[in-house]
Amino acid sequence: MSMPDGAQLSEDGKYWWDGSDWQPVPEDGGGSVEVGQLSEDGQWKWDGSQWQPAEDAEGGSGLHEALTSQGFDIAPEAADVDYVTQIHEHLNNWYQGLDANAQAIVDSLSADGADTLLADPEVGVVSADDPLVVAFAGTDKTLGESLEATGQALEQVQS
Incomplete structure (x- = not known):
């Protein structure tokens, strides 16, 4: 199962919600996640290979x-x-x-x-x-x- 664009992410950015269960985020970020893109909650930033804490994110x-x-x-x-x-x-x-x-x-x-x-x-x-x-x-x-x-x-x- 591939991660859809805009999927809800866990706080640590390692899992996405498929509507009934948490699924691991694919190593490639699951589709069209761009380097530097923030997670929906603004706490994680995609570095091209994995989600990193967004310490320099807005706020x-x-x-x-x-x-x-x-x-x-x-x-x-x-x-x-x-x-x-x-x-x-x-x-x-x-x-x-x-x-x-x-x-x-x-x-x-x-x-x-x-x-x-x-x-x-x-x-x-x-x-x-x-x-x-x-x-x-x-x-x-x-x-x-x-x-x-x-x-x-x-x-x-x-x-």
């Missing part, structure tokens, strides 16, 4: 650069638009749900690098060692400032 490195310019030290592979958007929205919703006093307390702690308290089992807002929250903790920004800066970085790469 990936652009977001990394945008976050770095905001003062966040985050690994390029963690600067995924979908992941950062999801965590940003989740944290922002949680933060906005706090009253002014609770926001002030969280901001005071986070300005001192205690953003990782968000991963504390008692708080449970994010998982332990979340890359974005670790990046927040590496700055002297409050959580509110970090969320605002992340929102600006996301807007920058999505416009």
